[in-house]
Amino acid sequence: MVVFRLITSPVTSAVTLKIPVRKARSLTESSIFLSEQPVYSEAQHKDNFMIIRQKMMDTSxxxxxxxxxxxxxxxxxxxINVVSGGGGFLSIGALLLSGLPPANALATNKIQSLGSSLTSGIYFLRRGHIKVQQHKYVFLAAFMGSALGTTLIQFIEPALLKKLLPVLIITVxxxxxxxxxxxxPKKKPPVSLFLFSLICGAGVGFYDGFLGAGAGSFYTLCYILLWGYSIDKAQIHSNFINLASxxxxxxxxxxxxxxxWSLGLVMFVGxxxxxxLGATVVLARxxxxxxxxxxxxxxxxxxxMLLDMY
Structure with missing residues (x-):
């Protein structure tokens, strides 16, 4: 008996076929199947299939x-990202539904989410709504926090954070x-620049790199509570700091x-x-x-998230 792994489309699961050896020989000559190998454990087949699938996706x-x-x-x-934050849930969900492994979905989502933070950041900068010099330390802290979070997420499973996340977002x-x-806006920021950079920049930046869901809303909340900005000004600056992470x-x-890359760049344009459009809405209304x-x-x-857990 020979086990074949067949990819029927880029957005569906692979099909496993068990065929007698004599029939398998004639089928493999037609080059329809991706591989022919002896019967292994299900885990070994899954690992082999994921390697093949990733390579095929990288070739468009x-x-x-x-x-x-x-x-x-x-x-x-x-x-959604520019107006309120949270658009990443929509894009990551779509990537996972299409059949991408979680690690690939998270990585590809970061390519395309750069499109919103970069576009909105440039739009607000050109119109004088962001003073880079005043926020350079927060920007740098967000970059470093996100770098650490992104590194850790590739090695550990954030099980506890996933359980706490719905509570945090409901609180928001x-x-x-x-x-x-x-x-x-408040007349004076409630905290120092150092503390604000540590909490909003490094803290939320770490979370954005580690998990990322709803990070834009957390940036906005920090700018309102800790830096005294009005809601529209806070949302504008949250997009700028999100660019760093x-x-x-x-x-x-x-x-x-x-x-x-092929998928990420297409979504980047979207x-x-x-x-x-979102940046225009933020400034107008x-x-x-x-x-x-x-x-x-x-x-x-x-x-x-609660439905997914329970």
Whole structure:
């Protein structure tokens, strides 16, 4: 008996066929099957299949319709990322549903999410809404924190953090529902620049590199509570700091060899277009749109994570 592993499409699972040896010889001559090997354990077959599948994805095996769907997903995720944060849940979910292994999905998601933070960052910078000199230490701290988080996630399983995450995100939603006026900035930041850089930059940056879900909302919350910004100004700067953590994650995921560049670059374009639209909305109607968007996205993310766990 010979076991064959057959990939039927880029977005479906492999098919396992057990065929008598004499029939298998004639089938392998047609080059339909990817491999022929003796019967091994299921774990060995899974490892072999994942290696083959990753190599095929890196050579742009996927078809046009798949790329088109993922482009539209990235477009919507980019808009959400800029307006409220949390678009990564949509894009990562789509990548996992398409059949990518979790490590590849996380790495590829970082390529495309760079599109939203880069596009929105440039848009806000050109219009004078971000003073780079005032936030350079936060930016640098976010880069270093994300680099550490991205390195660790490739070696350990964040089981405890995944269980705590729905509670944290629900807390964010509750705050934005019941918090007093968020449209007026505070006269003086509640904490020092060093402490703010440590918590918002290094802390949230580490989380963004380690898991990343809803990091934009956490950046926004830090800018409101710890730096005294109004909600629209906080959201603008959260996109800028998120750029640092995205760049760091991409660099360190490249070293891990998990990127699927063809798919990531297509989604990068989608994210960029969605982010451009989102940035326009933030400047035009930010104070009215950002708060309800953060609440809605946070609740949806929490419900989705709780359903996945239980």
């Amino acid at each position: 095996f996927m078809n046009f319709s798949y790329f088109a769907i993922m482009f539209m997903v990235a477009l919507l995720a980019g808009f 939603a509750v705050y934005f529902i019941f918090a007093p006026n968020l449209t007026e 995205n760049i760091a994650s991409i660099v360190f995921f490249i070293f891990g060899g998990k990127m699927i 994210q960029s277009l969605g982010a451009r 930010g104070k009215k749109v950002i708060r309800p968007m953060i609440v809605i996205v946070s609740i949806c993310i929490s419900v989705k």
